Amino acid sequence: MTTETAGKYLFPEGFLWGAATAAYQIEGSSMADGAGASIWDRFSHTPGNMKDGDTGDVACDHYKRWREDIQLMKRLNLQAYRFSVSWSRVMPEGRGAINPKGIDFYDRLVDGLLEQGIEPLCTLYHWDLPAALDDRGGWLNPDIADWFADYGQVLFEKFKGRVKTWGTINEPWVIVDGGYLHGALAPGHRSAFEAMIAGHNVLRAHGAAVKRFRQVGEGKIGIVLNIEPKYPASDKPEDEAARRRAEAQMNRWFLDPLMGRGYPEELKDVYGEAYREFPQEDFDLIAQPTDWMGLNWYTRAVPENAPDAWPTRSRPVKQVQHAHTETGWEVNPPALTDTLVWLHEQTGGKLPLMVTENGSAWYDPPHAIDGRIHDPMRVEYLKNHLKALHDAIGKGVDVRGYMAWSLLDNLEWSLGYSKRFGITHVNFQTQERTIKDSGLLYAEVIKTHGGVL
Numbered sequence: 477m478t479t480e481t482a483g484k485y486l487f488p489e490g491f492l493w494g495a496a497t498a499a500y501q502i503e504g505s506s507m508a509d510g511a512g513a514s515i516w517d518r519f520s521h522t523p524g525n526m527k528d529g530d531t532g533d534v535a536c537d538h539y540k541r542w543r544e545d546i547q548l549m550k551r552l553n554l555q556a557y558r559f560s561v562s563w564s565r566v567m568p569e570g571r572g573a574i575n576p577k578g579i580d581f582y583d584r585l586v587d588g589l590l591e592q593g594i595e596p597l598c599t600l601y602h603w604d605l606p607a608a609l610d611d612r613g614g615w616l617n618p619d620i621a622d623w624f625a626d627y628g629q630v631l632f633e634k635f636k637g638r639v640k641t642w643g644t645i646n647e648p649w650v651i652v653d654g655g656y657l658h659g660a661l662a663p664g665h666r667s668a669f670e671a672m673i674a675g676h677n678v679l680r681a682h683g684a685a686v687k688r689f690r691q692v693g694e695g696k697i698g699i700v701l702n703i704e705p706k707y708p709a710s711d712k713p714e715d716e717a718a719r720r721r722a723e724a725q726m727n728r729w730f731l732d733p734l735m736g737r738g739y740p741e742e743l744k745d746v747y748g749e750a751y752r753e754f755p756q757e758d759f760d761l762i763a764q765p766t767d768w769m770g771l772n773w774y775t776r777a778v779p780e781n782a783p784d785a786w787p788t789r790s791r792p793v794k795q796v797q798h799a800h801t802e803t804g805w806e807v808n809p810p811a812l813t814d815t816l817v818w819l820h821e822q823t824g825g826k827l828p829l830m831v832t833e834n835g836s837a838w839y840d841p842p843h844a845i846d847g848r849i850h851d852p853m854r855v856e857y858l859k860n861h862l863k864a865l866h867d868a869i870g871k872g873v874d875v876r877g878y879m880a881w882s883l884l885d886n887l888e889w890s891l892g893y894s895k896r897f898g899i900t901h902v903n904f905q906t907q908e909r910t911i912k913d914s915g916l917l918y919a920e921v922i923k924t925h926g927g928v929l
């Protein structure tokens with residue numbers, strides 16, 4: 477904060493400040509106490525899939541250290557905590573029998589959060605499909621919509637009155653683009669034909685869960701999308717066309733059907749013969765009204781026309797004039813403002829939004845030095861993106877909260893533990909947690925409602 481900005485970035489009363497994680501990335505003990513395997517247990521134990529051969533077998537050991545981590549959240553002044561449930565911990569086969577020890581873990585976690593005045597925001601699905609369902613086709617099997625709604629019902633009923641904000645699915649695009657199109661993520665398939673089918677079933681499952689929530693649940697439900705705004709590399713028509721294809725394949729593929737608009741026209745051009753039509757009744761199910769929408773936001777892209785680039789025939793041009801994080805993502809806070817304004821418009825300005833993930837990976841030392849972890853780049857990223865978020869609110873965007881990604885350094889999927897996103901450092905040899913300078917700043921931001929920015 478400087479004297480001239482003192483108080484300029486105060487956030488609205490009731491704005492919800494939190495941090496986010498996901499089950500497979502932090503819990504460890506993924507097969508303990510009756511849990512079933514997920515596709516990430518299989519994928520991470522398949523040689524060649526994971527950097528340094530890392531797995532989620534231990535991760536942040538959160539399954540055992542959850543009490544300690546709730547105390548950490550208190551020290552960070554968190555008002556909310558966004559976490560996901562491991563479907564196969566709760567239902568080892570994905571359907572039918574419930575694992576009592578599995579659901580008890582989440583029962584204790586939710587009660588522990590509430591006891592500390594921290595609001596639980598629960599994501600039903602953050603990529604870790606039960607392996608037993610993958611054996612039955614997983615997201616390629618249309619029955620998964622009912623399997624997912626049944627799973628959701630178990631949680632809606634168990635946590636009725638305690639969990640009031642639900643997210644159905646984290647990032648349909650990453651599930652499908654990573655898991656079925658490019659194969660970089662579990663279950664590691666590479667087929668545009670499968671991607672279209674899986675994507676459609678992910679959306680149908682979301683709709684079925686929302687419908688079931690309206691029957692048995694209580695509170696608010698929504699979905700979480702990753703949106704990466706696309707800016708054309710030049711004013712050449714072919715670059716604008718490439719931008720539109722990239723935007724359709726990442727940002728509109730799932731948003732448009734959720735908004736009742738069906739798939740974007742450009743998807744036919746992107747997927748060609750792999751594109752397929754689906755019955756209207758599916759789209760009616762998918763476009764079930766929801767109560768809120770989550771935005772996961774990290775960066776933007778500047779695509780140019782690239783006829784050889786599959787499947788969008790576009791390729792991002794590196795913006796060397798800007799800083800880039802350890803994951804190679806350009807740092808561009810104003811693009812967050814643009815995205816929030818765009819999403820506000822795309823959702824008709826009627827759907828409350830929440831930034832459900834935002835953060836950055838930088839090199840941090842493997843252990844604390846003098847009890848501190850200095851992470852100046854993450855401090856700057858956090859400050860500037862909160863200012864950009866504040867700017868969007870100033871432009872009339874209805875944003876209700878911000879969940880920093882992530883509470884803890886954790887398993888960055890196939891990149892293993894090589895990329896650290898946490899506002900809290902984890903020494904993976906000792907499991908010692910150390911709040912980073914970025915976490916100390918965030919605690920002050922929360923305490924001052926942004927006044928410290």
Ligand SMILES: CO[C@H](O)c1c[n+]2c([nH]1)[C@H](O)[C@@H](O)[C@H](O)[C@H]2CO
Pocket residue numbers: 498501646647650702703772773774833881887888889897
């Ligand atoms: C492609 O960027 C996405 O918005 C995105 C970034 N991230 C995500 N989605 C996932 O939701 C998290 O599990 C990742 O750990 C996190 C950091 O990579």
